[in-house]
Amino acid sequence: VMATEIIADLKKQLEEAKEEAKDWEESWNMCREQVRALSRQSDIISMVLRMDDVELLDLAFGFVRGCYNQQIKKEQE
Known part of the structure; x- marks a missing residue:
């Protein structure tokens, strides 16, 4: 009987450890x-800060705005 209780307790501890590992x-x-x-945000900001062509900056802005709007739509779904 004692061995059965020990095994049951160890199984319970194992399940708890598995759940904790899953959370981690x-x-x-x-x-x-x-x-x-x-990291990606930092890379993008760094690149944009080195750009000085207004037309290219406008293109980049349009692309980023479109991506941002897609993210907003995705979050609202």
């Missing part, structure tokens, strides 16, 4: 995506 993995993935987004 989800948090890690979210952090990794945030780092990726911030």
